[in-house]
Amino acid sequence: MEGNKLFHDRYFLERLLGRGNFSEVWLAKDTKTDIQVALKIYAPATGLDDAGLNVFAREFSLVVNANHKNLLKPLYYDSCDRKPYLVLPYCKQGSIMKQVGKFTEQEAWKLIRDVASGLAWLHGMNPPVIHQDIKPDNIMIGEKGDFMITDFGVSSHLKSTLRKSLSSAFSSAGTIAYMAPERFGKDNTPIMANDIYSLGATAFEMLAGDTPFGDDGGLVQKKGAEVPELQGDFSVQLKKVIAKCLRTNPWERPTAEQLEIYASAGMRGETIRFIDEKTFFQKHKIVIILAVVLGFASFVVGGVMLNNHRENERELRRVMAEKQYNDSLSFCIQRYLVTADSLKKIGDQHYENYEIAYLAAFENYKRAQDCTFKFIGDSVSVDEKKWEGMKSVENELYAAYKTFNEKANFFAEEKEIADDFKMRADKISTVIDIESVGKVLSDTVKTEN
Template sequence: MSSVSRPAVKLGDDVLQDWKQIGRGGFGAVYCARQKDWCFDVAIKMLHTHNSDQLWKEAQAMTRACSPFVLRVFGVYRGIPPGSSRHECEGIVTEYMKRGTLESLLERLAGPPPWPLAFRLAQQLALGMNFLHTLSPPLLHRDLKPSNVLLDDHLDAKLADFGLSRVTNSHLNSSGTTTEDQAGTLVFTPPEAFDLSYKPVRAYDIYSYGIVIWSVFTGKKPYSGAMTSLVHLRVPLGDRPPTDEVDHSKADGLSDLKKLMVRCWDRDPDKRPSFGDCLEVTDGVDPRDEAAIRRAVDQVLSKLDSEMVPSCDIAHCHSTMKEDLHKKGPVDGVKLTKPLSIEEKAKFVDNHRANLIQKVSMVMAITERLGEMVHPETYSKIQANITDQDKLRVLYSTTLHSGGLRVKAAFYDALETHEPDLLADWASRLG
């Protein structure tokens, strides 16, 4: 029996219904389901492994971290999700965060959030991380990045995914080279952690926080377009995201937060501030005008919701695309005067490989949409690449190459969902 203590509440298939997959990663998959007795939705995270110790370590860590700024754990799941051919599996049951992740928010806004909201996000992340670091014993997150920050209905931030977390008095094995200790996302990893003998301390999370708030204030991905090998080489030499992309003239307080992020990603871990120090800065710039915050939140929610109204949905875009093609004629022998067949969708994906690799930007969302068609190892390889072009090249050379017509057709359908403007623009230039 495992020595890891487990949360007491257990949930099975008898109390969960209306399952749907909402995300996946190198760790496994995340589902949303309705808890029948509680009458609200929950999220269930399950690993791609039969060894559940890692799952229970994460659940135990998250249960300890009972904070308004940390994702709440309700219990554990054991059962077989609908549509799964796997044997009985186990998962962590948490609150369901309808608004997704900070990463998806920045992608959909294509820029930084309104400044009152951006300041609040920086404050809430510091509050959550400070809570973890002041527990006894302190808890490290070790995978702080926008995709591990979830947003509730009011766009309040909560820390999630403690799969890499450790208490600070933990030790690596004698080689210091376990898979878990080497995991994480490269661009948010401090330079000292590239040393295989590195033992994690609080300064690890501080560095990641500095990179994350740079992303919040620019709306961009750090080192976008750079090869992984180059990032691995240059970050230990002192390269960081360009601070001039944070224009401190845009809002009061940005100058102070710009200085804070530079302190957080200092090459010397001993010179980085604590999260208590970070809060002294974020407290000073966090907007106290609740009306300004509400306006900022309403502005963002309005934009997010407008993307889902019927007049702008995928069916409308596809209908317009078909009308244009009907007028202008065929391309590559494919006519869209009627819904495309599986064969026609697959042919489109094959014939437009080069252009798709150059122009598709929502690669991870599309990969997640493909679900179990993408092998977990392939998913990890895609996720490990920094540029969208490299991610899509891996998807083409693996899943799309060997998956056949059905997988290519599913990829085309995912394009309709996540890149409708790209397909509509393509259609408008054909003929």
Template sequence: MSSSSLIGRKLGKYLIVEMVGKGGMATVYKGLQAEVDRFVAIKVLPPHPGQDSSFVERFRQEARTIARLQHPHIVPLYDYGSDDDVMYLITPFIDGGSLNERIRRSPMPPSEAEQLIAQIAEALDYAHRQGVVHRDIKPDNILIDREGHALLSDFGIAKMIENTTPGITGTGGLIGTPAYMSPEQAQGLPVDGRSDIYSLGIVVFEMLTGRQPYRDETAMQVVMKHINAAPPSLQEAAENASQEMDDVLRKALAKNPDDRFETTADFVAAFHAAAQGHEPLKTVALSPEQAAAVFASKSTPSPKPTAAMAGAGDSNPSLGATATPSQTIVVKQGGLNNPFVLLGGFAIIAILIVAVMLILTRPQAITAPLPTDAATNIAQEVTHLPPTARATAAPSSGNAFFSSTNAPGDSLNLRIDNLPAHSSSQRLAVWLANSANGATTSLGTLSRDPLGSALLTYTDSNGAFLPGMFNVILITLEDSVGDLPAGEIIYAGHVPTQVNAALEALLINTAIPASDDKPAYEGSLLSGVIAEAQIAQNHAGLAAGSTSAGSMHTHNEHTINILNGTDVDYNNNGSGDNPGRGYGLAFFLDRINAALNDAIIAPDADSLLQGQIELIRVCINNATQWRDQVIELETRFLSAETLDGLQSDLARSTDLSNFIVEGNDLNANGVIEPFEGECGLQQIAEYGIAVGNMALRDDAITLPELVAADMSESEAAATSAPAPTYDPNSEN
């Protein structure tokens, strides 16, 4: 099937609008997800002749692995699927160029490169600790968003192609990009995280010099240079490079993986030291504690990153005499387990029987329109942000993650890098604020380590629901820490104020007046829908345990009415009974979706927020589909005159009703995750709290304007309204 023939076709719930690029591993389309009125990117993998169930299962396993990678600097996988002969992945479709585009403009000064390197390395460090190797690190797969953050894309696609391309798995096939391929990958040998470190080293060389270290007329000649040739001198190729930086790159580009840095944390720490003119950490691996100081990476289900596209672009039909092939290729080997044998520093004739299938297009990023010390209490007196707060222009790298310790959303974990050095008399203070009313409170101060990183863990002793109260985080440099931030704003982050309202309604409290067919409701939307689903769960179980058709029909009616919020007389006994609360699931789920939609369409909503909300929507969609399946089964049972032959379907209905509440560990890995067919209603609380997560950046100069704008839209009553708190004695 040709690439253009898919335009206008629907893959699952996604309508293909146009092709936006074609790379070596995927063709990328712009797609429309009509139900939420947003554009997505659809990455279609190459066709697989003889596709069978085992092939599809391998694809699904790899897709699930990718989807579990939830990190601020990794592009998220929204969805995946197969439709006839088409295997596809769904990711966000937003703007932002690639690192390749930035490099093409000019070599990067070490100070600029260092910030991006740290973010890329952090993403790789996280993935490697999950047991995932990228296998295709290159500038085209590193996206730069509008705020200057690096985002690593196309995780796992190389492995997908390897596992799903005929003649590759088990035959020593190679997949990767010649210009960035590690020696062991080029030889068809097993790879681990150190292979990615090598590829990252190539990228760093190119960032600093504007060119790749190995160039030649053909892809295979470039591959052979990776195996045999010593890397050129960084110091000679880059005007601003020091000998210490050259030493770090040589270690990262060592031919033997054992001679490289063990982890990306080691690599970035050594590069940081070298860039600062210190002796690089090139011989000592960092301890876990030191690595935490470099990245403070966390394996949490909460952060979904700012996302962008990669793996597609314009065609480039020829490679000149100084070609630097950056297109991902598949090298298919005819029966040799190891085609490259290194003797005396060169490869012997095994290379002659290697066939290179090189698609001569150069993938580019896709441009598209945007769819420590800690306080122990929240301050009793709510104070306000000073109108004169100002910001520095220093690059940023950090995130604030909300979580639950003693009560929902009562904790915040902050990690920040690139903190400026300051005098011993000054303090780096952390504040939470609300831009709608200016309310602010202090969380304490940070202790900066020698690498410029810091951590802060805060838990409110009163059980305050922090993501419902605050939508802004500040780090300021203070001569003395008072009740208000008075010093220079170093970093700041925020989410739209609509997030506070959405999370308050979702997890704490909302008041819904009575209507013609529904009673009034007050409480959290999530607790309301879970309560209804649990009652239905109970009655589906009672139907399955019935000893007569009449008894079963009674509970069939109950189950359907509870789920629908109706009182229909399904069993024709003269009375339509609903032992639930009379709302049904849609009453709550529709309102949850509406509240989340208000947040996601806000002008200042970023894709970190959009990605996190997507997790909740996956769970809502799962619950809705399971509800519909239960209703279909229970409706069918109503026509049965006996129980004969119904036991398996009754058990199935019970299982489905359990899934609605508890979720389903579909892939049997011991964890219920935000995947289609896995998470249910109970998982929404965890993902909901994380909707308030904030990425810290250095554009805090806009923050006072943000506060002023929000204040102008709020009446004085909103300013004096009490902030929401979590009441542990509340039934919700």
């Protein structure tokens, strides 16, 4: 694209603000309103085919009503000469990229709080929206100083569509520095924890001047490297929050909602109560209770009462140990269920590989089931939720299995296509009992008729 030209008979392109792998961003004037806007033009050199334009329209229709103060909501989207574009509010202060390495602790807390708040809104959508590209370039500074996420409608499917339209000179390597370790594996289905890692890497960079592993991102961490400690005169709490975001195990990272709460407390200078950690009393309650018991026993005359209290000590130890075990197991089960529910929703949007999300969801429901069998306390409500979710995913996988086999037969003369569908069907058959699920569904249909 060239400056000083009218785009789509309405937007006068004043100057180029930035260029990425898939798009260009221009400062433009809306000639109908005389207002300056940011114009993001995708595939500016080549344009898209009809299928690509349809993907663009469908993806952005999901987020065009993103009414949240920490999301830079598109004002309008359309296409011109087969080039899709977004009209966005113009942020005069630009992105936070210009401030890398210059953030104060308070600014870092505010960044984490604002971005986590925006992510919580996106992750709470039905189906959830996983950003997949949180980085300084995609965090803008609003008029009132709020940090705002942009590019939150660009899914992996849309990126794939855009990538096919571009020459090999373009690469997506620029964002590897912020990518979580699990995204470098074979099963790299997008999950919410990916965004949390990227936010942690971004906050680390804004304070330290570089991401934890430079340009290599979580790839180095996946190979066993330890996350380096954040250097500088920053509070233990801030370092701890960022470290939690950067944990190798995605299920050990905080959710966006939890992160917003932590950062809000950090901004106020309060002690953060981490959800996955116990208070001093919870950690030492057996010792404290025993101290009280023994203190009381010291006033009792006679060895019988003392022996009774010693028996009580042992019983208290057993009960409290059991309670702590149950608490941790219950938390583990709930975490598996939340993850499984999220993956199931993502699967509805996963297009040609949607079964990957369902397979991952099914695995998490099974893990929750395994934990439930070991759970000593009352787990009826947890068990019902787990069972219902697992059966719905199982039914989806069975339907996919049948569809893939039908397509494999239909494309029998196209060996490569047929083999692909057969492979996908076989992958499902190794996870669920095809014969058993099919019989249950068949019996259900007969009963209903």
